[in-house]
Structure formats: C-alpha cells, structure tokens
Amino acid sequence: MALTLGTTGMDSSTQAEVTTAFKAANADLGGHWNLVADENADYVVIDMDSLYGPMSWLRLHAAGRKVIGLTSVERNQTDYRLMRPLNASDFAVLLSEIAGDTPAQSQTAAAPVASTPAPAPSDQLPDAQAMPVDETEAKPLDAPAMASTTVATPEPDVEAEPEPQPAHALNLPPDRPLASWLAGNSLDRRVRLQRGDAPGVLIDPRSKVYHGPATLKPLAACFEGTLLIEDFQTPDAAAWEAEAAQLGLAQPLARLQWLGGLLAGGGELLPGNDSDGQYRLTKWPQTEREYPKHFRIATAMMKGPSTLDEVAAASGVERTEVADFVNANLATGYAEPVLPVAPEAEAPAKPGGGLFGRMRGR
Numbered sequence: 001m002a003l004t005l006g007t008t009g010m011d012s013s014t015q016a017e018v019t020t021a022f023k024a025a026n027a028d029l030g031g032h033w034n035l036v037a038d039e040n041a042d043y044v045v046i047d048m049d050s051l052y053g054p055m056s057w058l059r060l061h062a063a064g065r066k067v068i069g070l071t072s073v074e075r076n077q078t079d080y081r082l083m084r085p086l087n088a089s090d091f092a093v094l095l096s097e098i099a100g101d102t103p104a105q106s107q108t109a110a111a112p113v114a115s116t117p118a119p120a121p122s123d124q125l126p127d128a129q130a131m132p133v134d135e136t137e138a139k140p141l142d143a144p145a146m147a148s149t150t151v152a153t154p155e156p157d158v159e160a161e162p163e164p165q166p167a168h169a170l171n172l173p174p175d176r177p178l179a180s181w182l183a184g185n186s187l188d189r190r191v192r193l194q195r196g197d198a199p200g201v202l203i204d205p206r207s208k209v210y211h212g213p214a215t216l217k218p219l220a221a222c223f224e225g226t227l228l229i230e231d232f233q234t235p236d237a238a239a240w241e242a243e244a245a246q247l248g249l250a251q252p253l254a255r256l257q258w259l260g261g262l263l264a265g266g267g268e269l270l271p272g273n274d275s276d277g278q279y280r281l282t283k284w285p286q287t288e289r290e291y292p293k294h295f296r297i298a299t300a301m302m303k304g305p306s307t308l309d310e311v312a313a314a315s316g317v318e319r320t321e322v323a324d325f326v327n328a329n330l331a332t333g334y335a336e337p338v339l340p341v342a343p344e345a346e347a348p349a350k351p352g353g354g355l356f357g358r359m360r361g362r
Contacts, residue, residue, distance in 0.1 A: 002034045003099060006041030009056030010070070014047050017086055018070065024088035025095055033095060043068055043098060045082065055287065055295050062284030062302070068094070175226040179260030179331070182253065190240060191232035195222050201256075202235075202244055209250035211243070216259045217290050223263045254332050255286075261331030262291075267320030269308070270327050278305040278338040279326050285334040293317045297325045305338040 005022060007015050019035065026033045038044045044060055047053045048069040057077060060067050069078030070086065082094055181187055187205040194200040198221035201212035212219060235243065244250070261270075269275050281301045287294045293315070300306065300314035308326065312319040329335035 002032055003043070003095075004034045004036045004041045005068075005095075006036055006038030006044045008038040008044055008046060008060075009053040010045075010047035010050055014050070014070070018045055021086050021088045021091045025092035028088070028092050029095055029099075032099065042066060043080070045070055046078070047071075048078065049073075049084070052289065058299075059284045059286065175228050177226055177260070177264065178223050179257070179264055181227060181232075182257050182260060183331075187232070189234060192235050192243070193222060193227075193232055195224075195231075198222050200243070200247075202240065202247060203232075203253070203256070204250075205253070207250070208253045210253050210256055211247035211250055214248070215290055216255065216288060219256070219259065220263060223260050258286075258328045258332045262324050262328035264331075265323055265327045267323055269323050270330070273326075273330070273337065275323075276307060277340075278307055279311075279330075279335055280305040280338055281329065281335050283334060285329050285332070293321060294325055297322055301335070 007018055010018070022033070022035060026035075043066045045068045046056050046060070048057065048071040053069075057067055057069070061077070066080075067078040068080040068082055070082045070084065072084040080094060080098060083090065178193070182203075182205070185205070187203065190202065190204045190206075192200060192202055199213050199218050201210055201219060201222065203210045264270055279301070281298060284302065285294075285298055287298055296315040297311060297317055300311045303314070306314070308319050308322050311317075311322045315322070326335055330337075
C-alpha cells in the first residue's frame with residue numbers, strides 16, 4: 001500500500017517547489033508514494049518559516065497527524081525535518097527514512113488478505129432453484145382446481161405517501177435564518193441559494209458539503225434575515241454538475257455552519273448559553289485566514305476551561321469577538337460549556353464526639 005503525502009501552510013511558489021522535488025524523489029524510489037490533499041495524507045509537509053506554517057502545525061499536531069517541517073533553521077517541533085534549500089536527493093532520503101519507520105504498511109502491501117473473487121457480470125438471469133416448502137403449512141392444490149381458480153387481478157394504484165419531515169423540523173418556524181436551515185435535517189435535498197449581490201452557493205445537506213467561494217466573508221449576506229423554503233432553488237442533476245464545476249471543489253458544510261454561528265450572536269453568546277460560564281475547546285478548530293485573531297483565541301482556550309473575560313484577557317482580543325468565536329465552535333461541536341461541579345456535602349458531626357463528650361457520658 002502506497003504512502004501518501006500532502007502539503008499545507010505554504011504559498012503557491014513553495015508548494016510548486018515541494019511538488020517538483022517530491023516527484024523527482026518519488027521516481028527515484030520507485031513511485032511508492034502518492035501526493036494527495038493534506039486532509040487525506042499520512043504525512044503533511046508544512047513550511048515552518050512562513051506566517052501560517054506554525055498555525056497549521058498546531059492544528060495538525062493537536063489532531064495527532066504526522067508533520068514534516070520544511071525549514072532553514074533547526075527546529076524540533078515536527079516529527080520530521082526537511083531542510084532548505086530543498087533538493088530531490090534530500091527529499092528521497094527523508095521519504096526512505098519514513099518508509100523504514102512504517103514496516104506494518106509494507107507487510108500489508110506484500111501480503112494481501114485472500115478474498116473470494118467477485119462473479120463476472122452477466123446479463124443472464126440465474127438458473128431457477130428449488131425452494132423448500134413446509135408441508136405442514138402449505139398443502140398442494142389439484143392441478144384442475146388451480147387452473148380454474150387462478151385469476152389475474154390487477155393491483156390497485158396506490159399513491160405514494162409523502163416522506164414525513166423530521167420531528168424537530170416540524171416545530172421550527174417556516175421562516176428562519178440560514179444557520180437554522182443548515183442545522184439537523186431541515187434541508188432534505190440539494191439546493192441553490194442566491195441572495196442579492198452575494199455569490200451563489202450550492203448546498204448538499206446529505207453529503208455534508210457545499211460549493212461556493214473559497215473565502216467565507218462574501219457569503220455573510222446569506223445569513224442576514226430569514227429564509228423560507230421557497231427561497232431555495234432545486235437545480236436538476238445537469239445544472240448542479242455544471243455549476244459545481246464552475247464554483248470549484250466541494251467544501252465541508254461545517255464551514256458554513258461555523259460562519260452561521262459566528263454571525264448569529266452579534267458579539268454576545270447565543271440564547272441558552274451562560275455568558276458568565278466557562279467554555280473549552282474539545283480539539284483544535286479550523287481557523288480561517290480571514291479572521292487572524294481567532295488563532296490567539298483558540299490558543300488561549302486550549303489551555304483549559306475559561307470564561308469569556310478570561311479568554312479575552314489572555315488573548316488580547318475583545319470580548320465580543322471571543323463570544324462570536326465560541327458561538328461558531330459551539331455550532332460545529334468544537335467547543336462545549338463546562339458545567340460547575342457541585343461541592344460535596346459535608347458529613348454531619350456525630351453528637352457526643354471528642355474528649356469532653358466521652359467524659360460526660362460516664
């Protein structure tokens with residue numbers, strides 16, 4: 001089984017340099033590696049000398065991913081180091097070293113598990129097979145009787161009942177913000193949304209993806225006000241494929257849900273959340289480059305449960321932005337409230353205890 005490599009946290013010129021060197025090194029090693037998207041890669045190369053490299057390293061490190069640091073100085077944060085200036089020979093040595101550290105994968109590739117081959121496709125129906133019959137329950141009829149009583153009765157046309165909506169969707173108002181439409185199963189089909197001058201966006205709730213601009217801020221207008229189901233258009237399959245190809249690769253629907261949470265509170269926690277309570281991040285969130293202060297907020301929250309004021313003081317970011325960030329990550333499940341622990345009740349003192357009590361009892 002081939003090992004996979006991805007890249008992130010670098011500009012386009014550096015990525016092109018890494019890709020060229022990787023292809024040359026991989027060819028020298030017999031092509032045992034594949035270059036894939038960073039979220040699907042076994043090992044990820046990060047430019048640790050760039051602005052966003054350390055941010056990407058923190059995110060991947062918190063997720064337990066294997067990181068290769070491209071750097072011109074000695075660093076020990078990453079699992080492997082690829083020194084600048086970059087060349088194919090050094091890259092090949094590193095890839096060989098990594099492959100040597102993963103013997104289990106090589107053994108798996110060398111000895112595949114035996115399996116039963118799938119039958120060849122055929123347009124012929126299989127031969128008829130005799131089915132066992134329980135004689136105690138099914139008594140055969142005489143042939144003449146069967147011939148005389150068998151009548152072809154047409155099946156009555158039955159209209160298909162409409163698929164019921166989810167129970168929680170029935171309890172929601174018909175006009176609600178886009179963030180509410182994205183939650184749960186409110187949308188049950190692929191739709192197109194176009195609001196004013198905002199870019200169009202294709203939403204596939206069943207696959208949990210969307211097609212739209214690479215950045216999030218242009219879509220902020222989609223979250224203003226409320227929407228009816230009639231505001232969503234339903235493109236046919238051909239139109240969907242054509243528009244999706246123009247908009248680019250599918251993106252996780254969680255990004256839109258994150259943006260909806262970020263914009264919903266207007267600088268305050270959403271109703272139902274304690275504004276004086278403590279919150280924590282369950283894992284390192286995906287921070288957006290459009291919101292550079294969020295990296296500082298996430299760093300402060302990863303240290304442990306904190307109130308909004310404590311996070312604001314530790315990160316140097318306004319409390320309103322901290323509240324918006326917490327709303328966004330509550331919407332995607334990356335943050336959670338920390339409930340206060342009730343103090344244990346003290347055991348009541350026993351009467352007559354102590355030296356004087358024993359003396360009185362004599």
